[in-house]
Amino acid sequence: MKHNASPLEKYHTQSTPNWCPGCGNFGIWVSLKNAIANLQIPHHNVVIVGDIGCSGKLAYWTEVNGFATLHGRSIPVAEGVKMANRDLTVIVVAGDGGTLSEGLQHFIHAARRNVNITVLMHNNQLYGLTKGQASSTSEKGYKSSTTPEGSYETPLNPSVLALVAQATFVAAGFAGNAKHLTQMIEKAITHEGFAYVDAYQPCVTYNYINTYAFYSERTYELEEEYDATNRVEAIQRAMEIDGGQKFPIGVLYQEQGQKTLEDNVLHSDKPLAKRDVSDISVAKLFGR
Amino acid sequence: MAKHTELVITVGGKAGQGVLSSGAFIQQIMSELGLYTFTWTEYPSLIKGGHNAVMVRVSTDSVMTPKETTNIVIALDQVSIEMHWHEMEEGGVILYDSSTIKTEYSHTPTKEQPFSMIGVPLTEISRGIDKSSFYTNTAALGAMHALLDIPTTVFETLLDKKYGRKSQTIVENNVTAVRKAFEYVQNEYDRPQTIPSFSLNRESLDQVIMNGSQAIAYGAVKAGVTFTAAYPMTPATPVFDNLVKLAPEYDIAAKQAEDEISAVCMTVGASYAGSRAMTMTSGGGFSLMVEALGFAGITETPLVVVEAMRGGPSTGLPTKTEQSDLRFIVHASQGEFPRVVLAPGDVEEAYYEAQRAFNLADKYQLPVMIVSDKYLATSQMSFTDFDLDRIKVDRGVLVRSASELGEEVYHRYQLTKDGVSPRALPGTPGLTYKSGSDEHNELGEICEDPDNRVAQMNKRMQKEITLLADLPKPQLYGSKNADVTLISWGSTKHACLEVIDLMKGQDISVNVLHFVYVYPLDEKQLIPILSRLKKAVIVENNYEAQFAGMLKEYVGFVADDHLLKYNGLPFYPAEIVTYLKKKFF
Numbered sequence: 001m002k003h004n005a006s007p008l009e010k011y012h013t014q015s016t017p018n019w020c021p022g023c024g025n026f027g028i029w030v031s032l033k034n035a036i037a038n039l040q041i042p043h044h045n046v047v048i049v050g051d052i053g054c055s056g057k058l059a060y061w062t063e064v065n066g067f068a069t070l071h072g073r074s075i076p077v078a079e080g081v082k083m084a085n086r087d088l089t090v091i092v093v094a095g096d097g098g099t100l101s102e103g104l105q106h107f108i109h110a111a112r113r114n115v116n117i118t119v120l121m122h123n124n125q126l127y128g129l130t131k132g133q134a135s136s137t138s139e140k141g142y143k144s145s146t147t148p149e150g151s152y153e154t155p156l157n158p159s160v161l162a163l164v165a166q167a168t169f170v171a172a173g174f175a176g177n178a179k180h181l182t183q184m185i186e187k188a189i190t191h192e193g194f195a196y197v198d199a200y201q202p203c204v205t206y207n208y209i210n211t212y213a214f215y216s217e218r219t220y221e222l223e224e225e226y227d228a229t230n231r232v233e234a235i236q237r238a239m240e241i242d243g244g245q246k247f248p249i250g251v252l253y254q255e256q257g258q259k260t261l262e263d264n265v266l267h268s269d270k271p272l273a274k275r276d277v278s279d280i281s282v283a284k285l286f287g288r
Numbered sequence: 289m290a291k292h293t294e295l296v297i298t299v300g301g302k303a304g305q306g307v308l309s310s311g312a313f314i315q316q317i318m319s320e321l322g323l324y325t326f327t328w329t330e331y332p333s334l335i336k337g338g339h340n341a342v343m344v345r346v347s348t349d350s351v352m353t354p355k356e357t358t359n360i361v362i363a364l365d366q367v368s369i370e371m372h373w374h375e376m377e378e379g380g381v382i383l384y385d386s387s388t389i390k391t392e393y394s395h396t397p398t399k400e401q402p403f404s405m406i407g408v409p410l411t412e413i414s415r416g417i418d419k420s421s422f423y424t425n426t427a428a429l430g431a432m433h434a435l436l437d438i439p440t441t442v443f444e445t446l447l448d449k450k451y452g453r454k455s456q457t458i459v460e461n462n463v464t465a466v467r468k469a470f471e472y473v474q475n476e477y478d479r480p481q482t483i484p485s486f487s488l489n490r491e492s493l494d495q496v497i498m499n500g501s502q503a504i505a506y507g508a509v510k511a512g513v514t515f516t517a518a519y520p521m522t523p524a525t526p527v528f529d530n531l532v533k534l535a536p537e538y539d540i541a542a543k544q545a546e547d548e549i550s551a552v553c554m555t556v557g558a559s560y561a562g563s564r565a566m567t568m569t570s571g572g573g574f575s576l577m578v579e580a581l582g583f584a585g586i587t588e589t590p591l592v593v594v595e596a597m598r599g600g601p602s603t604g605l606p607t608k609t610e611q612s613d614l615r616f617i618v619h620a621s622q623g624e625f626p627r628v629v630l631a632p633g634d635v636e637e638a639y640y641e642a643q644r645a646f647n648l649a650d651k652y653q654l655p656v657m658i659v660s661d662k663y664l665a666t667s668q669m670s671f672t673d674f675d676l677d678r679i680k681v682d683r684g685v686l687v688r689s690a691s692e693l694g695e696e697v698y699h700r701y702q703l704t705k706d707g708v709s710p711r712a713l714p715g716t717p718g719l720t721y722k723s724g725s726d727e728h729n730e731l732g733e734i735c736e737d738p739d740n741r742v743a744q745m746n747k748r749m750q751k752e753i754t755l756l757a758d759l760p761k762p763q764l765y766g767s768k769n770a771d772v773t774l775i776s777w778g779s780t781k782h783a784c785l786e787v788i789d790l791m792k793g794q795d796i797s798v799n800v801l802h803f804v805y806v807y808p809l810d811e812k813q814l815i816p817i818l819s820r821l822k823k824a825v826i827v828e829n830n831y832e833a834q835f836a837g838m839l840k841e842y843v844g845f846v847a848d849d850h851l852l853k854y855n856g857l858p859f860y861p862a863e864i865v866t867y868l869k870k871k872f873f
């Protein structure tokens with residue numbers, strides 16, 4: 001997949017992605033850039049907070065602000081960024097390894113505190129950067145250097161996790177369907193609160209099970225009548241993927257009007273980062 | 289000069305019996321009476337049921353250390369008598385609640401028990417008021433007034449100040465308890481003349497009484513901290529608690545995180561976005577924060593971390609003091625990156641150094657660790673002159689808009705002579721940039737080129753050299769050419785300082801060289817200072833003589849000896865004196 005389709009030129013950095021040719025990350029990258037462009041958010045107000053993994057490197061390759069963090073720690077870093085400056089659009093880009101293994105606690109707590117960030121999880125069902133080891137979402141039987149007999153642990157269902165952790169926005173998309181995924185990301189970014197997007201991402205180098213063909217055959221768009229305001233129904237729908245045959249894509253759940261972390265933790269509208277702190281009086285604290 | 293008089297009062301009881309608030313009251317009363325105080329608390333890590341003790345040292349002169357011995361023990365339970373028996377000074381008094389404690393000890397001093405036992409039916413007095421035992425500890429303080437031969441008026445005013453807004457009945461009941469216990473002691477006992485009495489015509493002192501945790505928090509507020517995140521861990525929590533309390537008024541975001549990893553990462557994120565940000569923890573939590581230190585290091589994000597040490601390793605001694613994390617803090621995280629480690633020695637230093645920590649972090653874009661410990665974190669110290677505005681905020685070189693740049697593209701990690709690259713915050717109009725934990729080029733893009741690597745490494749490490757000019761020197765206290773110099777760092781400061789006075793008129797003279805800035809150590813600055821010392825003894829609350837080792841390694845200075853303590857307690861000046869006499873006489 002070529003990445004330099006012309007309208008997106010302005011999002012390119014001097015260095016270009018070094019993903020394997022055909023990697024699903026390209027489709028997600030294009031969708032993300034499209035979404036930011038469609039929403040017309042000024043570049044300088046966007047921060048992509050990258051995890052460590054093939055996916056997270058996207059933070060280096062997109063012409064908005066990019067902050068590449070630590071493996072598993074992109075979410076708390078992003079929360080800090082957002083609390084310090086709520087005017088910024090903060091998007092986490094992370095793999096399933098970073099999100100659901102190394103940093104699972106952050107994922108769950110970010111969801112329940114409803115921090116207004118988007119978590120875009122590139123779900124390739126393995127650890128790409130470290131050469132294909134099984135991850136929390138690998139299918140049973142997935143063979144890798146560390147699971148030579150095949151993975152025997154039951155995969156986690158990230159959308160269900162997010163829903164149970166009280167996320168106020170949960171959507172799924174597929175790297176091979178950039179048009180749809182772009183919409184999902186746009187909706188996630190504009191959602192006021194914690195937004196999780198599960199992006200199915202074929203890893204052409206290591207994942208011989210969850211290929212483009214696999215997902216092309218099994219993903220289907222949620223029907224028009226689907227009620228995305230019912231958490232229980234959303235959980236049921238999200239659980240369909242556990243059978244390994246049906247993968248609904250679309251907005252599984254959205255709840256509006258909930259207070260965000262920033263609403264709760266900030267005491268004024270002025271971003272903390274923009275406050276003049278040069279002359280604060282503490283005389284009162286010293287009884288003066 | 290007026291005569292030096294001092295006295296130690298210890299209050300002991302079960303957690304929940306009001307021991308800590310009694311300590312605070314004693315301190316306030318004495319301060320109103322124009323006396324200096326120092327309060328040291330001992331508490332187990334249990335919330336209820338364990339033994340709590342607070343020791344208030346009261347003096348006509350400034351005091352900053354606890355003593356091994358005590359003149360008055362106020363025992364609210366039986367255990368307190370046993371716990372503090374061996375600490376009693378000759379001629380002292382154990383004042384106990386005779387309604388709940390039955391003792392066979394003699395009221396008047398004996399050979400085996402060279403102090404008095406004074407029983408006051410504290411619980412009964414309280415019950416007599418409203419059937420509760422709520423006023424037991426106020427009654428105890430009333431009895432204490434009789435022992436010290438001071439009127440209860442000051443205490444009564446303080447009680448009114450504390451409870452008056454809540455309920456006048458509570459004030460009245462407390463005052464009744466105070467007076468009843470006071471009268472009881474006056475009627476039943478002769479005041480032991482061995483208890484020092486203070487002249488009462490002193491002017492009340494304009495004192496600042498606070499502990500190190502408050503001082504760090506207030507310093508941070510003064511420095512403009514706008515973000516803090518933490519996960520509770522003794523003895524670091526009080527710094528966070530203080531900030532949480534002040535958050536609405538000072539517009540601070542204070543977030544309890546799901547763990548220390550999250551706390552430090554949120555803090556780095558907030559700082560990256562432009563907030564002055566700080567996190568705080570003890571050794572265990574700091575262990576979890578380690579990876580993020582290097583992240584702040586390579587991304588050149590300002591970061592302030594308070595590490596309040598306790599006895600280690602592992603869970604160790606959760607509520608005891610120790611200085612054993614120094615080496616760990618200095619070396620924590622993989623790879624090499626510049627950092628600053630500073631260790632305030634008292635409340636005043638804590639307030640100023642917290643502010644300097646923020647300035648250094650911003651100016652040099654690196655992690656700064658403020659090293660505290662249980663002793664500094666929880667000891668209440670009193671100070672009379674504080675210059676609240678001494679330290680000015682310095683946020684370092686910031687690019688405020690794209691037009692300020694002399695070039696088309698912003699180079700976040702521009703190579704400069706002093707190693708500091710102008711910093712832009714995300715959200716700066718017309719400007720975007722990359723920053724990341726991978727080695728990068730000047731633009732912030734991933735780059736593994738060997739020459740670039742060396743250039744960026746050198747640039748970062750240069751900051752640790754450049755900043756040396758900003759670090760205050762260790763301070764020498766006492767005479768210039770003493771026979772023995774005690775070297776203190778962090779909270780061992782005052783135990784050493786007091787020794788100067790205690791050794792006056794002895795065969796050897798003592799002075800103190802106190803270090804606040806413990807890393808990096810500037811060889812050029814320190815050699816002239818250290819090489820002049822006749823005999824040097826490093827005093828540290830740890831087993832491995834960690835700072836002595838650092839002076840050896842970084843400055844090539846080998847001290848003549850070190851005095852170490854790692855039993856969970858701070859140094860007492862008297863034990864340093866004993867050591868000096870044994871070693872040098």
Ligand SMILES: Cc1ncc(C[n+]2csc(CCOP(=O)(O)OP(=O)(O)O)c2C)c(N)n1
Pocket residue numbers: 051052053054055056071094095096097098099122124126127128129130135
């Ligand atoms: C603390 C830590 N542990 C392990 C690693 C090594 N590591 C780097 S990326 C990665 C997993 C990547 O998998 P994932 O997060 O799913 O991202 P992907 O590469 O598949 O996009 C691991 C284990 C690391 N960088 N840091």
Ligand code: SF4
Pocket residue numbers: 018019020022023024025054055124128129202203204205206
């Ligand atoms: S290893 Fe897999 S996930 Fe990583 S770049 Fe290659 S194809 Fe993509």
